[in-house]
Amino acid sequence: MKCRKCGNKASVNMRQHKLALCKEHYLEWVPEQTERFIKKYEMFKHHEKILVAVSGGKDSLALWDILTRLGYQADGLYLGLGIDGGINYSHESQRLTEKFANEHNLKLHVVDIEKEYGQPIPVLSEISHRGHGKPCAVCGLAKRHEMNRIARDLGYDVLATGHNLDDEAAVLFGNTLSWSSEYLLRQGPVLPASDGLARKVKPLCRFYEREMTAYSLARGVEYIYEECPFAEGSQSIYYKELLNQLETARPGAKLTFYLRFLEARNRGDLFIEKNMERAHLHSCPKCGQPTSTDDLCSFCRMINKVNSMPAAVLGGEDIA
């Protein structure tokens, strides 16, 4: 497969875009696209101060790298969760995040949950009896709380996270399965600031997870490859696997799922009963059956079209 831009051997193929690129052109394309999404969704401007939530994983480090390459003022925030899981998970992810910050001469804030609140995440979860035996609920809650606190206290204009399209599609899929209308109405690339809450943005929300992995590999970003020990068997991973099965059979399915949702949400088409009332039905002038158009109904239009065709197209016989 050849790079569409230079004809050299391609390194990345994005079937949903029918686009293959070599490593060099891929590394140009990703920041260009990110900038396009930042502008399209009005995430932030160049004069604003951005706090990037960095976990040591591929997505958040890639985001930090991209924003820096684009010339944004982006500082990092690492939250020490105190997760060991037999693989020194938090320790290793912090080491890789600090290594990235040092190598790129970037400012990194580190908040250790145990130092701030007396216990690491797994213990907080155990004591508080939240999350049905897994610390993921408490972890999410603590991360949201601390990210907002630091962004607000240190005067950042916006908080950026490395959520990719697979993350967003998996959340959307889960919320659709349960018809969680409140969550569905809130999901999007930008959560505007409100009383006490910093603006939150997801500049990578239109990149597949696979593309972010490819970006990190191509850029030589060293990230924590091991999964969080508590993520094994999680619902979000299961949904991602299901969506990848769909994507394999129907390239672009994940992207369409997410983008059509955003369009519907922006049009106000989601969960608003009054839209049904607005759609006034008329009687078809030919058959008298209800139709949403002002003229003939779809069936009568179809029959008219068939009847207007020459007999030869209909198989040579006059159907009348």
Added chain:
Amino acid sequence: MVKLVLRNKEYEVKPGMTLLSALQKINILPESVIATREGEMILDDEILKDGDIVKLIAVISGG
């Protein structure tokens, strides 16, 4: 033979097939991995040669 490695699992396939065919043979979704050979990313249409060692990098993360 061609060796494919995903985390701590190893698979072997016959040389001469494409990466896509190899992934289908060992039942791994192409969407869920990135394949590298000698540190370089390779694509689905790459023909695998005898002695190749293909490292498969899982792309799914989350929790």
